[in-house]
Amino acid sequence: MSKTVLIAGASRGIGLELAVQYAAEGWRVIAACRAPEQARGWLPASVDVQALDVTSPESIAALAWYLDDAPLDLLICNAGLFGPDTGSFAAPGDAAFDEVMHTNVLGPMRLIQAFGSNVAAARGVLAVMSSSMGSIQDTSGSDAIAYRCSKAAANMVVKTAANEYGPLGACVVSLHPGWVRTEMGGDDAALGVSESVEGLRQVMAELDEDDNGHFIDYRGHRLPW
Numbered sequence: 559m560s561k562t563v564l565i566a567g568a569s570r571g572i573g574l575e576l577a578v579q580y581a582a583e584g585w586r587v588i589a590a591c592r593a594p595e596q597a598r599g600w601l602p603a604s605v606d607v608q609a610l611d612v613t614s615p616e617s618i619a620a621l622a623w624y625l626d627d628a629p630l631d632l633l634i635c636n637a638g639l640f641g642p643d644t645g646s647f648a649a650p651g652d653a654a655f656d657e658v659m660h661t662n663v664l665g666p667m668r669l670i671q672a673f674g675s676n677v678a679a680a681r682g683v684l685a686v687m688s689s690s691m692g693s694i695q696d697t698s699g700s701d702a703i704a705y706r707c708s709k710a711a712a713n714m715v716v717k718t719a720a721n722e723y724g725p726l727g728a729c730v731v732s733l734h735p736g737w738v739r740t741e742m743g744g745d746d747a748a749l750g751v752s753e754s755v756e757g758l759r760q761v762m763a764e765l766d767e768d769d770n771g772h773f774i775d776y777r778g779h780r781l782p783w
């Protein structure tokens with residue numbers, strides 16, 4: 559039987575490429591995004607495109623109702639927002655801060671709460687797309703402070719979810735996709751989106767219970783929190 563992946567934030571960039579590659583590999587792909595009608599136009603016909611805004615509890619509840627208790631081999635919380643960046647230490651405005659934290663922290667928190675048991679039922683993988691910019695130990699820059707804080711907080715979401723869902727059979731990880739040429743990563747980024755996603759897929763395929771609660775990049779290297 560084919561495996562099932564739910565990708566939250568699959569309309570473009572890394573999420574879109576994940577949907578395309580998993581569909582090509584024969585997975586049942588549920589691609590969840592804010593503008594499903596638009597995304598249907600550029601996703602393969604086999605992909606089940608569903609509406610999802612990760613900042614909306616009603617939207618998450620509607621998707622959970624649609625999936626019911628169907629086991630999920632893989633949940634990827636990929637939706638993300640970079641937010642304001644002045645290039646140096648600068649506190650964002652209230653609305654910008656709220657939007658980044660809401661999307662990057664509360665989003666995965668609520669997704670995991672809604673779908674964690676579906677993943678545990680399949681003894682599957684629950685991955686949050688984090689960033690090396692959220693590593694406290696590794697941080698040398700002072701730019702994009704809201705984004706950095708949000709990804710550090712997302713990493714804590716992963717650690718606590720690993721404590722909850724690891725013992726139930728899931729493997730919960732934070733992933734760093736590399737610096738990737740997408741709308742967020744920009745044209746100067748080091749990696750093409752297909753190369754990053756090929757690496758991420760291989761890493762996720764090789765995870766085992768020892769990886770639960772770890773921060774891992776697209777090459778399989780463990781990163782410091």
Ligand code: NDP
Nearest residue numbers: 567569570571572592611612637638689737738740742743
């Ligand atoms: P993009 O900006 O290209 O795409 C972001 C995706 O997130 C879009 O599909 C967007 O949907 C979706 N999204 C944003 N907010 C919401 C929301 N409220 N509900 C549902 N979907 C939402 O980014 P990337 O593809 O580059 O990044 C994907 C992930 O990887 C992010 O979490 C990012 O932080 C992380 N990352 C990326 C790096 C890079 O170099 N590119 C490096 C490190 C981490 P819509 O089209 O509706 O806006």
